[in-house]
Amino acid sequence: MNGATAPALPRWRRGPAATAGLYLRFMRLAFLKMLAYRLRYYTGVVTYTIFVAGNYFLFTAVYASRPEGAEAARLGGLTLSQMIAYVIVSWVGRSFTFNNIDRTLSWQVSKGEIAVQLIKPLHVQTMMLSEALGEAAFRFLLFTLPILVVVIPLFGLAPPPHPALYGWTLLSFLLALVVNAQINFLVGCLAFHLKNVSGVVRAKMIMMEFLTGVLVPFTFFPDWVQVAVAWLPFQAVSYVPVMIYLGQRPGASLAGALLLQAAWALGLFVLGRWSWNRSVRHVTLQGG
């Protein structure tokens, strides 16, 4: 063995400006990629409209079947027009916050494709979040807005009690998007530890419809469920922004609700980072 010192490879760190530039590029490319597949989303507009319509007719019928009286006008604390707003805003919001990080990541991990990311000086979690943001920009312009354009004239959407709430709702949905992306990232990471993760991914998708409050407003659930759900991050994905739109301030205040979302976003990001590092260290990758 040779005793001379080995030629050293310099250590290296990307500066903040270059980091921002790089991840903005991932955003831009995700946006462009979605643009290339935009035709797929036209059918999506129809699907979302059908979901909203189903809920619209269901709740209209439920409210109509109630006996006369002041108390009867409310269900789960919401009037019919609030309930319709709830349905529309949550589905429209879902069209914006949705992404496939869980499916993409778990596929890449279980097929071993993640190897090609691991050999690059990249922060995979940040890259996937950036791509989700790029995708969301596309979704907002070419998916969410068209859905609104179709749905509002069809079913009517009551405005929020205060015009400023439009802005806060938007901000809240942006935070919801980050929370959702982090939940999906964590689910995707499970593929490092489970042989067959696709079942978990599917189950999670169905559970999310309930736990985020998209399918049925939490206000319908028994108290103990509401308490339990309040401690979970899922309400930050849909219930919180929708309630902000309705002026119902989940929790103590508007600021409190937004801070709670931000805390979930940050907390889940940190948890995702921890889980990622741990998984990669213990990983066994498939394939040649």
Added chain:
Amino acid sequence: MTADPSAPPLIRVRDLCRDYGVSRRREGVRGGVVDLLRPRRETLRAVDRVSFDVAPGEMVGYIGANGAGKSTTIKMLTGILTPTSGTVDVGGLVPWRDRGHYTRHIGAVFGQRTQLWWDLAVVESFRLLQKIYEVPDADYRRQLGRLDELLGLGEFLHQPVRKLSLGQRMRCELAAALLHSPRLLFLDEPTIGLDVVAKESVRTFLRDIRESQGTTVLLTTHDLGDIQQLCRRVIIIDRGRVVYDGDLDGLRDRVGDRVELHVELRTPAASADLAADTAGLPVRWREAAGLQHVADFSRRDIRGAEVIKRVVNARPVLDLRVAEQSIEEIVRGIYRRGDAGDLP
């Protein structure tokens, strides 16, 4: 630039081991049910106490049969996989621990995977890589120009990756792995699935790169043609263990001493007759086809000329041909011997 083997090593691998947990299936339906309830876990040692050094600028062939542990070793050297035990030091960095720093200095190509973005035009992927590795514009243009010249990328640079043929894609993968002029290049089966022409262009390219850029290259393959054309030094691995580490000629001298002499006779004869002609010499004869016979002997024992002289003196010969063992047969010979015990 050529490698200086006496230079201090850039890669230093010591007693590297990697185990996989595998569940062994029981047989039959009942076995399947039992497997579900109580899986039979076993550990499989895919890489077993592997040690070697690689000097800067060296191109080393890491070869072995399917399942020998080549990819597992490459994964540990690229920092993707953490070893069960043992150490790797590459220029003062530990691949899996210092991944953030380390990946800046390496390029890698995995034969069956793409590191390009499937939906993007090739050139878009390249620009993204430029940003990832922070390659200055001037360097990027120079390097891309050079790679284009060697690999002929121009024709499909603007096509999306998913539309490329395997050969075209592999050329792009190689370019992608080298855009940032890495100090080390790891190639896992870079010619797998390629046709003869594409294989040849990849080999020519790698030769050029080694000579012009001084990149240190570790190449796994089970195609010995790659090795014969590219690497002076080979490391042979079998069931996770290094069974040979040295130069290609040395390998041939050591174990590739079997020589075959193909003889075509004018008149029919049995192999036994030929054996009688060469009586006293350690030669084995077998009949190949019709008038053709093959003598098999060791270069260590006798010279080919001695055998030829005996045969030609004994009977009329139409044609003679001496065939050396191919590397493939040599390597197979090593596998047959199995244990590393009788080899350095």
